[in-house]
Amino acid sequence: MAITPYHATTFKLSCSPNRLTSIARTGFVSYPTLFNPYKLDAIFSSSLISLSSQRKQSRKLFNVISAVAPAETTAEFDEMVSGTQRKYYMLGGKGGVGKTSCAASLAVKFANNGHPTLVVSTDPAHSLSDSFAQDLTGGTLVPVEGPLSPLFALEINPEKAREEFRDVSKKNGGTGVKDFMDGMGLGMLADQLGELKLGELLDTPPPGLDEAIAISKVIQFLELQEYNMFTRIVFDTAPTGHTLRLLSLPDFLDASIGKILKLRQKISSATSAIKNVFGQEETRQDASDKLEKLRERMIKVRELFRDTNSTEFVIVTIPTVMAINESSRLRASLTKENVPVKRLIVNQILPPSASDCKFCAMKRKDQTRAIDMIRNYPELSSLLLVQAPLVDVEIRGVPALQFLGDIIWK
Numbered sequence: 001m002a003i004t005p006y007h008a009t010t011f012k013l014s015c016s017p018n019r020l021t022s023i024a025r026t027g028f029v030s031y032p033t034l035f036n037p038y039k040l041d042a043i044f045s046s047s048l049i050s051l052s053s054q055r056k057q058s059r060k061l062f063n064v065i066s067a068v069a070p071a072e073t074t075a076e077f078d079e080m081v082s083g084t085q086r087k088y089y090m091l092g093g094k095g096g097v098g099k100t101s102c103a104a105s106l107a108v109k110f111a112n113n114g115h116p117t118l119v120v121s122t123d124p125a126h127s128l129s130d131s132f133a134q135d136l137t138g139g140t141l142v143p144v145e146g147p148l149s150p151l152f153a154l155e156i157n158p159e160k161a162r163e164e165f166r167d168v169s170k171k172n173g174g175t176g177v178k179d180f181m182d183g184m185g186l187g188m189l190a191d192q193l194g195e196l197k198l199g200e201l202l203d204t205p206p207p208g209l210d211e212a213i214a215i216s217k218v219i220q221f222l223e224l225q226e227y228n229m230f231t232r233i234v235f236d237t238a239p240t241g242h243t244l245r246l247l248s249l250p251d252f253l254d255a256s257i258g259k260i261l262k263l264r265q266k267i268s269s270a271t272s273a274i275k276n277v278f279g280q281e282e283t284r285q286d287a288s289d290k291l292e293k294l295r296e297r298m299i300k301v302r303e304l305f306r307d308t309n310s311t312e313f314v315i316v317t318i319p320t321v322m323a324i325n326e327s328s329r330l331r332a333s334l335t336k337e338n339v340p341v342k343r344l345i346v347n348q349i350l351p352p353s354a355s356d357c358k359f360c361a362m363k364r365k366d367q368t369r370a371i372d373m374i375r376n377y378p379e380l381s382s383l384l385l386v387q388a389p390l391v392d393v394e395i396r397g398v399p400a401l402q403f404l405g406d407i408i409w410k
Ligand SMILES: Nc1ncnc2c1ncn2[C@@H]1O[C@H](COP(=O)(O)OP(=O)(O)OP(=O)(O)O)[C@@H](O)[C@H]1O
Pocket: 094, 095, 096, 097, 098, 099, 100, 101, 102, 123, 125, 127, 239, 347, 348, 349, 388, 389, 390, 391, 392, 393, 394, 395, 396
């Protein structure tokens, strides 16, 4: 039997009564049945269930999951979704813990709750396209098909940007560099760096350049008209180390620009011989104004990262000693940077089961031990602890993300 549009709609909302029984018995959340159209085809070919009864069953499914899951706090999604002023959520943590899946599921949930949402990846190894199962590459706003309100994705590709940067600087002897940097929101820096051989510099890029490029995009969010519509912006960040550099960079740039400005002021009061080096009075003034503007932008970014009313960094981890240790260090660094953190997602927890095999029983013990550690870490114990189950297939596509989102973000 062919898959009809009816099936396409229903498989987002329903689950098979068989699966409900099986979930109740084993505690495992199996989603292939929910999202595999072929299995659904078989389920629905026997009897087409009405939309309202599917909704009821869907609700039942989540009740069953809550009933079998260990005691946990909720993510207090009501607070995350309330209000129409723009809010930024940055999801970060150790590599491979599920940052992208959690970020994408949060973005889908916001969009389904009426927020025009943008999900941004600042991880050079992007996986948003894989997660949404849609091509979101290209470094520009790309609409995501499926959610109820507009959802756009933006994959910032610092590698590509750096290559383009190197190309223009080589081809145009530096004249194209300014245009490119303008495009990245860093035009003022180009003025300052005009005398340097940027191509050579980029052959051995300084640490933090990728993050600088990502940050310049954040600055654009604050200024460009096309981003005004978004009331929720979710960042899928690069693994921990990159994130910390990204967060400290505005301070670094602010300090550097401050030094350059001071130097300029000193120079402007110097002799006319020096004037020849830096050009005419107006040009010099103009450059100083531009630098000052860049500094203001950097201050805005820094304030954005630290603004408890508009921004929150959500730490994603898994129940292993190594991941939880790293999360604790991440929280400490974020606290040092004054970045607000409220929620800790512990992802990929084995769902409860009445009949564990030896391997699962061992794994469960191990996970429980790791989760217990959280209570002993002062950096983590005060956070809202949200537990997300390990599901038995990869989470890909909007319906799957919606499913995961309804478990995590409630
Ligand atoms: N709760 C879960 N249950 C089952 N699989 C999961 C779960 N969360 C994430 N995964 C899977 O784990 C893999 C890694 O997830 P994801 O890409 O979201 O992690 P990441 O932290 O963003 O990784 P990276 O650091 O490489 O960017 C993916 O295949 C994803 O489908």
